[in-house]
Amino acid sequence: MDARIDVYKALGLQLGEAHVIRNAGGVARDAVRSILISQRLLGTREVAVIHHTDCGMLTFTAPDLRNIVKSDAKSRPANVKEAIEKAVDSLEIYEFGHLENSVKDDVKFLQDNLLVLDETEVTGWIFDVKTGKVSQVAQGKLEPNLTCILRLFMLHLSRTFVSIPIDADCEQPSERTSPANEVREKHPSFSDLEQELAT
Template sequence: MIDINKIVEFNNNYVAEHPELGEAGLTSKPMKKLAIVTCMDTRLVCMLEEALGFGRGEVITIKTAGNSVTQPIDNIVQSLLVSTYGMGITDVLVIGHENCGMIDFSAPQFMEQMKSKGINEDAIRMIEPGLIDWMDRFHISEDNVKYTVKFLRHHPLFPRGMGFYGGMMDPDTGAFRYVEVE
């Protein structure tokens, strides 16, 4: 269990030590007009943007398990639509990473884990088709990046001329490589 008091105490000290943050004049609109869709892997926290040369206020970073888009209007697409029409982004970079934990999951294993934690089987059956489509499609991180970039490029709600790109990152070293998506 987290120690919320310790978090609040740390935050109070942080704010006191960084009065310049409130004076930066940043807005919610990213200066670089870029949104990054990436995995929620803890090894990428703080490192990913820094390794690519982006600072606070420059890009929007959207994190999700496996950097996947699963439906025409899922949470990632919704966030990208807000980023596009409300915050002025013009480009999206989908970044997968080596040794992604999603590769180790399968829908049947996941559903068994849910059952073992007391989740109602009717509730599991309700999400089973989507879970299978999402988890069991994800076997190679780079292929998932390519799939996601293609999906977004052909999505009817994004304007023509918007840039969609892919890349892979090593979560241990921060090394990035561009992934060509046809």
């Protein structure tokens, strides 16, 4: 929800090319309802969890925020003050103290969540607000070919800003060909895309 970040511009997206779900901290648990709708009603099968550097969620704890809300409520009528305190105490804040770990935790949460379709590829990324680079920090669980397709797609979205090579973690020892090359054989458009990005 950081107002400094234009997600579409940062990833080279046009309106209508992706469902962008935003919340404080980019927390997956807070996005399940939207992901559910995106998948079951609109056909989404790939989810990229993207958090960003210089995130405000790293600067406070859940008790800190609850205390601020309760302090603001002190001047309210007793019954209103009590209701506010109960509401904020029951609210999930989803705090975290380490950026990369928070991405990995969110990816695992979605991969294990029974409401998320089994065939969904979920990966985790960090967007650097200073450099504009997007780096992958959490792998998907599906077959290598599909992971390579998603990597190529993310490279397409971010143009030259992605700090991963096209074959990163895609190649496996093989006498015939690597999974990345299999992707290119089955999906010629991705080979065209690589050539376009290389120029």
